[in-house]
Amino acid sequence: MDTTLQKSVQNNAIPQSPTNNLDVSAATYLGGAEDDFTNAVGISADGKFVVVGGSLINANLGVTETELLGGGDGTVIRYDSETNQVVSSTRLPGKIVDLEVSKNGDIAVAYEGGIAVLNSDATQVKWSQSLSDVFRIAISDSGKVAAIEDTNADKAYLFDSNGQELQQWTTSSDSNHFYDIAVTDQEGGMVIATGYKQKTSDLQVAFTQAWSHTGQNLWKNYDFSATDIQSENVMADTRGVRVAIGRDGKLYASYKINGGTGSSILASDPNDLSEKLGNDRKIETDNYNRPTNVGSISMVWYGRYDPKTGELIKGQSLLSRLNSGKGNSVEVESITATEDGTVILAGSTGARIANRDSQTIEGETVSEYTGFEGYIAIVSPDLEQRISWTPITDGKGAVAASRNGKTAVVTTTDFAGEQITHNAVQNTAGGKNDGYLLVIGGNDAPPGTEPPTDVDNPIQPGGTGSENPTQPGGTGGNNPTQPNGTGGNNPTQPGGTGGENPTQPAGLIDLTNIDLNGDNQVDKKVNINFLDVKSDAAFNNSVGYYAISNINGAIKDALTGELINPEDEGYAKAALQQRVENLQIRRNNKTPASELNSGVMLVPFLVANGTAEEWIEQNSDNQEGNLPIAYFSFLNANPDNKQHIRQVGNELQFEDLFNGGDNDFNDFVVKTNIDSAV
Structure with missing residues (x-):
C-alpha cells in the first residue's frame, strides 16, 4: 500500500485587484439526505481551522461526534484548512444560530435555547447559560461575551470569561430592537449594539450605541428624532443590521434602507442630520454603489466607524440591478474586515449583482440565477474598488469570517443544480437543504494532503x-x-x-x-x-x-x-x-x-x-x-x-x-x- 501523501500547494488569499474569479482552496457540500444547515462561521486564532455552526445531524462527516450539554440538533464542526478535512464534530442541544472565535481560540456559541463557550477544539464546555431566544453572540480577546435575546423588549447581555453576568441592557419596548452586537477590550472595554426604533407608525430609525463594560453609556449615533427627520425629508426606513470589530481594530456596521440612501438618515453624518456626507466619506464608483433609480427596494449602507466615538470614517451603498437598470435588493448578513481593512460582506441578493453571469469560482462559471441568492463581496480598504462579488446560486444568504489570511463563507442551499466544488469532502448534495462551505487561502490540495511545512525554510x-x-x-x-x-x-x-x-x-x-x-x-x-x-x-x-x-x-x-x-x-x-x-x-x-x-x-x-x-x-x-x-x-x-x-x-x-x-x-x-x- 502506497502511504505517500501528496504535497500541498498554498493557495492565494483574497484577491487584491478586481477579478471575476474567486480563487478558493476548497468548496464543499456538508449535508445528508434530510435537512441540514450551516448558519455561522469563524476561524481559529492561528488561521488553521474553520469553525462552522448549524445543524448537520444527517451529514456523514467521517469523525466521531462529541456530545456536550446532552447533545442535540446543534452542530459545531472544525475543518482543517491545511488538510481539507473535517477533524471534529460537536453536538449541542439546539441548532447553532451564531458563533465567534476569540483570540485565544475559545468558541462562543449561540444555539436555540442558550449560549456556551467551548474550548478551542470544541470538546469541553467552559461555561453555559440558558437564554431561550438568543440569536447573536460575540466574544472579546479577554473572553468577555456579549449576546442578544429576542424578547418583548430585546435584551443585550455582557458576561465575564467565567460566565458571570456583568451587565444587561434592554430596548425597553417591543417596538425597538437590537439586531447585532459586538464586544471589544479596546478603550477600557466596550459593548456595541445596532438595531432600530419605531419612531412613528411609518418611520423606523437605525441606531448604533456603545456602552462600557461597567455599564456606562459611551455614545449613540443616528437615532435622530422623527421631527428632525421629517424636517430634513429623509423618511426612508432604516435599520442597523450588523456590527463587528474588524481585524484592523475598527468598527464596521451595515444598515438596511427601504429606499435610496439619499432619502434616508444614512446620507448624513451619524451625529448631525443636517451635515450631508461629502465624497471623502461617501464613496461612489459605479451604479452598484450609487443609489439611483431605486424605488422602495431594500438596499444596504455599510461603513467603517471609529469605535471610540461612533464617527463615520468611510461608507458606501450597495445594491443590485435588474436587467432594465432599475435597482434591486441586497441584504448583508455578516460584515468583517481583514488586518489591512479590506472589507468582506456576505448575505443575500436579488437579480443581479455586477457582471453576475461572468463570475467564476475556481475558474468555473457560476450557475444561472434562479432567485434570491447568497454572495460574498470583497472591497478594497479605501472602498474605491469592489475587488470581487461572487454569487452562490440559490444560497439562502451567506455569512463570512476572515483571520490570518484565511477567509471562509457558509450558506445553506437546496439548489436543484450542482454547486461548484473543489477539494471537497462532499462533492454532491445530500438531498434536501445542505450546508455549503467555501474556504479562501487554505491549502489548495485534495482532502488528506500533507499540510505545508516551513521546517526547512526559515x-x-x-x-x-x-x-x-x-x-x-x-x-x-x-x-x-x-x-x-x-x-x-x-x-x-x-x-x-x-x-x-x-x-x-x-x-x-x-x-x-x-x-x-x-x-x-x-x-x-x-x-x-x-x-x-x-x-x-x-x-x-x-x-x-x-x-x-x-x-x-x-x-x-x-x-x-x-x-x-x-x-x-x-x-x-x-x-x-x-x-x-x-x-x-x-x-x-x-x-x-x-x-x-x-x-x-x-x-x-x-x-x-x-x-x-x-x-x-x-x-x-x-x-x-x-x-x-x-x-x-x-x-x-x-x-x-x-x-x-x-x-x-x-x-x-x-x-x-x-x-x-x-x-x-x-x-x-x-x-x-x-x-x-x-
Missing part, C-alpha cells in the same frame, strides 16, 4: 530552503506560477506581506524549528548574510530586525512581560529598543555574516533617513512629519497604515516615503541568506 515566504523549486520555500525555478516562485509574488497582499503567502509578515525569519544542515536535529545557531544591498533613495536609510512573539507581530514588554500588539501605543518604540543589535545594515555598508541563536521569529523594520539609535533619540513617538521615521511589516504599526515593506522571493524591498510616496519600493533593497552555524 525565510517566509519565498525562501531558498527547498531543493525543489515547485514546493513552498523554493526559488520557483522557471515556473512563475508556483506558490513561492519568484514570478508568482503579489506585492499587494494584505498586511503588507508583499510575498506569496499573505498569512506571513514580509521578511519573517522563522528560526523556531529549523534544520538547515540536514542532520535531523533542530539547529541551535544560524548565520544570516545580507546580500546585494541597494538603494535609489535620497534618504540614508537603515534596516534592522526585532523578535516577535507571534505571527501577528506582538512583542513582549521588557518590563511587564505583557504583549504589545502592532496597533498598540508604544509598539514602535518597544520594537526598536529590542532590536537585534548585530542585524542592522545601512546603504553601501558591507555587513559580515551575523551568528544568531535559533528559537525566535524575526521581522524587519526600516528607519527612513536615520538609524534606530537616532530614531529613539529624535522621534520615538513615530510622529508623521518628523524624521527619522520607522516603518514595519505590519500596516497597523505604521503611522500612515500603509505598506512599506514587501518581499519577492528572498529579496526585501522598502518604500521610505510617508503614505507610500511613489510606491517604487526601491529605496532600500536587500537579499537575505541563512545557513546553519553548527
